[in-house]
Amino acid sequence: MAQGPPAGTGEALSYGLDFSPEAEQDTRAAYLWYESKRCGLGEEFLFCVEAALALVRDNPFLGRKVHDRARRIHTRRFPYGIVYGVEPRRIVVFALFHGHRDPEDWLRRVS
Secondary structure, rough: OOOOOOOOOOOOOOOOOEEEEEHHHHHHHHHHHHHHHHHOHHHHHHHHHHHHHHHHHHHOOOEEEEEOOOEEEEOOOOOEEEEEEOOEEEEEEEEEOOOOHHHHHHHHHHH
């Protein structure tokens, strides 16, 4: 896996961002749950997810390595982790999960 731009190029790589279908469902379910608790809270949740993903796009190796193929970064304010993989020129989000959820769920997605 690439660790950054080739030496001497002077430019940063632009990483694309892809969500697995499961990660899309995780995000949708969490958004709806927060929105049902308070109007606008789901939007605030999505803003925090987007902010964490912006950090990952700028520095894909920022997240803690939690598996051979995966890293994890936490969202601010909400107890969620984003599990993602770094591939050449793209980041694949495997799961968006609540901190109290069984980690076996996202481990199955990565393996």
